[in-house]
Amino acid sequence: MEKSDLPFGSEFSPNQIELVRVLEMADEHAGDWHALENSIRQEYFDSHLTSEYNRRKLANNCKLGMIAYGVLDRNGFLTDFGKKLLSFKRTPEKMYQAFARHILLNLKGLIVVQTVQDMQARGERVDLRKLREWLQERGIHFPRGGKHPSMMRLWLEKAGVVISSDWRIDVTCLERIIGISGDIIDEISMLTIEQKAFLRTLANIGETGPYLSNEVEKLASTVYGAKFDEKNLPKTVLYPLEKAGYISLERGTKKIGRGAKPFQVKLTDKMKSEIITPLIDCLQSQVQSDLRPMLRKPLTKILTELSSADRYIKGLALEALAFYLMRLIDLKYVATRLRGQVTGGAEVDLIFEGARLIFSRWQIQCKNTKIVSLDDVAKEVGLMIHFDSKVAVIVGMGRISEAAQEYAKMLRNEYGKQVILVGRKEILDVVNGAKSFEQVLENQVPFVLMRAR
Numbered sequence: 001m002e003k004s005d006l007p008f009g010s011e012f013s014p015n016q017i018e019l020v021r022v023l024e025m026a027d028e029h030a031g032d033w034h035a036l037e038n039s040i041r042q043e044y045f046d047s048h049l050t051s052e053y054n055r056r057k058l059a060n061n062c063k064l065g066m067i068a069y070g071v072l073d074r075n076g077f078l079t080d081f082g083k084k085l086l087s088f089k090r091t092p093e094k095m096y097q098a099f100a101r102h103i104l105l106n107l108k109g110l111i112v113v114q115t116v117q118d119m120q121a122r123g124e125r126v127d128l129r130k131l132r133e134w135l136q137e138r139g140i141h142f143p144r145g146g147k148h149p150s151m152m153r154l155w156l157e158k159a160g161v162v163i164s165s166d167w168r169i170d171v172t173c174l175e176r177i178i179g180i181s182g183d184i185i186d187e188i189s190m191l192t193i194e195q196k197a198f199l200r201t202l203a204n205i206g207e208t209g210p211y212l213s214n215e216v217e218k219l220a221s222t223v224y225g226a227k228f229d230e231k232n233l234p235k236t237v238l239y240p241l242e243k244a245g246y247i248s249l250e251r252g253t254k255k256i257g258r259g260a261k262p263f264q265v266k267l268t269d270k271m272k273s274e275i276i277t278p279l280i281d282c283l284q285s286q287v288q289s290d291l292r293p294m295l296r297k298p299l300t301k302i303l304t305e306l307s308s309a310d311r312y313i314k315g316l317a318l319e320a321l322a323f324y325l326m327r328l329i330d331l332k333y334v335a336t337r338l339r340g341q342v343t344g345g346a347e348v349d350l351i352f353e354g355a356r357l358i359f360s361r362w363q364i365q366c367k368n369t370k371i372v373s374l375d376d377v378a379k380e381v382g383l384m385i386h387f388d389s390k391v392a393v394i395v396g397m398g399r400i401s402e403a404a405q406e407y408a409k410m411l412r413n414e415y416g417k418q419v420i421l422v423g424r425k426e427i428l429d430v431v432n433g434a435k436s437f438e439q440v441l442e443n444q445v446p447f448v449l450m451r452a453r
Contacts, residue, residue, distance in 0.1 A: 006142045007107050009151030011058050012065025014158050017044050020095065022066065023078065023086040031076045037063055065151075070106065100159030101177050103152060105282045111140055112149055113156075113174065114189055116167045121296035122327075126167045137333060179275050187244060188276070189283045196280050197226035198237050199246055202267055203277045210250065210264035213238060238263055246271040299324055299431055306368055306397055314368060319350070322366045325395065325422075326352045328430075328437040329449055331362055351387060363389040372396035372421060374403040381417055391418040391448060393441075399423055412445060420444050 011017070022040060029035035041059035048055055066072035071082035078086065081102060088095035103109035115134050119126050124134075131149055132142065142148040156162040160173045171182050178185065191199070201220035205211065217228050217237075229236055241247045250264040270276075297320045305317035323333065331352035352362045365380055372394055380392040394404075400423040411417040420441055429435040441448055 004142045004146065004148060005108055005140045006112070006146075006148035006152065007065070007068035007070075009065045009068065009148060009155075011045075011061040012069065013151045013154045015154060017062060019085070019099065019158075020089045020092065022062065023071065023082060024089070026066065026072055026076070026078050026082065027086060029076070030078070033063070033076050036076060070102065096155075096158040097177050100156050100161050103155055104161070104174075104178060105278050107152070108140060108282065109152055109156065110178070110185070110279075110282050111135070111138060111189075112152060113161070113169060114185075115140075117169060118296040120167070122298065133330075133332070178279070180279065185279065188279055191240075191244075191280075192236070194220075194226045194228055195237050195241055196283065197221075197224040198228075199241065199271065200224065200277065200280050202247065202265065203271065203280075209266040211266075213249075213263040213265045215262075216265060234263065238265065246276075297324070303427070303431065318366045318368050321395065321427075322350050322364045325393075325430075325437055326350075326362070326364060329441070330354060334361075349383075351389070361387065361389045362391045362393060363387055364393045364395065366395045366397075368397045370398040372398065372400045372404050372423065374401065374407045377404050377407050377411075377419060377421070381411060381419065384417065391420065391445075393420045393422060395422045395427070397424055397427070408444075418445050418448060420448070 012022075017040070021043070025036055025039045025043075029039060037056065037059045040062050041055050044062070045055045045058040048058065063072065066082075067074060070079055071085060073079050085095055085099060088098060100109075104113065112131075112135065115131065115138060116126055119130065119134055124130060128147065128149065132144070135142070135149075153162050153165075153167065159177060160170055161177060162168065163170050175182055175185075188196075197220040198216060201216055201223060202209070202211070204223075205216075213233060214230070217230070217233055220226050221228055238247070238249055242249050245268055248266050248268055251261055297317075299321075302317050302320045302324060305313050306321065308314050308317065326333070331354045334351040334353050350364045352364060353360050354362070363380065363383060365376070367376060376394060376396075380394055383389070384392050400421045404421060408419040408421050411419050421444070422440060426435070426440045430437050430440065438449055
C-alpha cells in the first residue's frame with residue numbers, strides 16, 4: 001500500500017479531543033504508552049456505545065494521530081514541538097496558530113490549501129474525491145476513502161486559516177500565520193523543481209558567497225537529484241531566479257575548458273528571509289508546480305490570452321486550453337511533447353490518461369492557427385502508434401478544413417482511429433453553454449467517453 005503524504009488524523013481532531021488536554025496527558029505519562037492510551041480512552045471514548053476493544057482502538061488512533069502530526073514521538077514522549085505547543089496552554093490562540101503554521105509548512109498543509117484555491121479559482125466544488133485527484137497531480141497521495149485533508153481542515157479552522165466546511169480560505173490569516181505574502185508563496189510554489197533545488201542548495205551553503213553557478217548546480221544535482229540542462233542553466237534557472245529577485249549574478253572571469261565563463265551567484269536579501277527556505281522545503285515535493293497557472297485559469301481568460309501579441313503568453317494560454325478541456329472529461333496529465341512557447345504560440349502537444357475510461361491514453365494537439373488542415377490530422381495519426389494513444393484530439397482556434405473533417409471521418413469509419421476535431425465554433429459553444437465538451441466529442445465519436453467497469 002502506498003504511504004500517505006498527508007498525516008493520519010483519525011480520532012485526533014478538534015471535534016473529538018482538546019489539544020491542550022492530550023498534550024498534558026502525554027506530558028504526565030511520558031514514555032508510558034498504556035497509561036496515555038487509557039487516559040485518552042477514559043476521557044474521550046468511554047462514552048461511545050461500542051465494545052471495549054473498539055474504544056481502545058479509538059484511543060490508539062488518537063495516539064497515532066499525535067505521532068503523525070509531530071507532537072509525540074514513538075517512544076511516548078512529547079517532541080520539542082509538542083512541548084512548545086504545551087507552553088502556550090494559557091494562550092490557546094497562539095497555540096492553534098503555531099499548530100497551523102506547523103501543519104502548513106511541515107505537513108504539506110500549504111500544498112493542500114493552494115490546491116483548494118486552484119480548484120475554487122476554476123469553479124470546482126471541493127470534495128474529498130476531487131481534492132484527492134487534484135493532489136495526485138501534484139504528487140501528493142492520501143488513501144482512497146481517507147479523510148486526511150478533512151482532519152487537517154479542522155485544525156486549520158481552529159486557527160482561522162479555513163473559515164467554513166467548504167474550504168473558504170482567509171488569505172489574510174494565512175499570510176499572517178506563515179509570515180509572508182500570498183504573492184511570494186505563489187511565486188515560490190510555481191518555481192520549477194530545478195529552480196527550487198538550486199535555491200535550496202545555495203541557501204544551505206550558509207555563507208555569503210559568491211559561488212560558481214556550475215558548482216552549485218552540481219551540488220544541487222547530487223543532494224536533491226534534480227536534473228539540470230547544463231547548457232541552458234542560465235536560461236532555465238539563473239535568469240528566472242534573478243528576475244524574481246532571489247539571486248544576483250555576475251559573469252565569472254574564468255572559462256571552463258572551452259565553454260563559457262560560469263556566473264558568480266549570490267543570494268539576495270529577499271532569499272535570506274528566514275521563512276523562504278522552509279517554504280521551499282515545503283513546496284519542493286509538489287511536482288509539476290509550474291502547471292498551477294494553467295489549472296486555475298477560467299476559459300474566458302484563456303481565450304483572451306490566445307489573442308495576445310506576446311508569444312510566451314499565447315503559448316501558455318494554448319497549454320491552459322488543453323488542460324481546461326481535458327479536465328472537463330476527468331483526464332489526468334501525463335506529459336508534454338512540445339510546449340506552445342517553443343513554437344511561438346502556434347501549437348502544443350500533450351498526453352493525458354483516464355483511469356475510468358475505456359480509451360485510457362489520449363493525445364491532444366492544440367493549434368492556434370487560422371485553419372486545421374489534413375496534414376495536421378495525418379501527423380497526429382502517425383504519432384498515435386508511437387505513443388500508443390487510443391484517441392487523438394486536435395483543437396483548433398481557427399476553422400477545421402473540410403478536407404481534414406473528411407479525412408478524420410474516413411479514419412474513424414474505415415480504420416477505427418478515434419480522431420476528434422474541435423474548432424473555434426465548438427469551443428465557443430462550450431463557453432456559451434450551448435453544448436458540453438462531452439457532447440462535442442461524442443457527436444463525432446459515440447461512446448468515446450464510455451466508463452470502464
